[in-house]
Amino acid sequence: MKRFAVACAHRGAQRRFDCLAPSAHAAAHVIAAQTLPDDGPAWIQVVVSEWSSALAEYIEPYNTIIIAAGDPPPPGAGQVVFCGVTAGDIAEG
Secondary structure (H helix, E strand, C coil), rough: CCCEEEEECCCEECCCCCCCCCCCCHHHHHHHHHCCCCCCCEEEEEEEEECEEECCCEEEEEEEEEEEEEECCCCCCCHHHEEEEEECCCCCC
């Protein structure tokens, strides 16, 4: 399991999640599945960064994954564990 920071914007708010997951794609899929309502958008863009213990910082900060409604879960999606969440409003303008 690896540590990831996952961010997405939906309905005027940006959310950042910390989680443990086997892959960036598994983390992105779980976040998207929670965010995409049945009557919502056809897809969502999720940004995933992996924690590096050696560097003591997140790496690959621009790892953008697009998940479409109805995409099948990737291997390991059932193993994703959330550690924290931060929500904030998106600035209009």
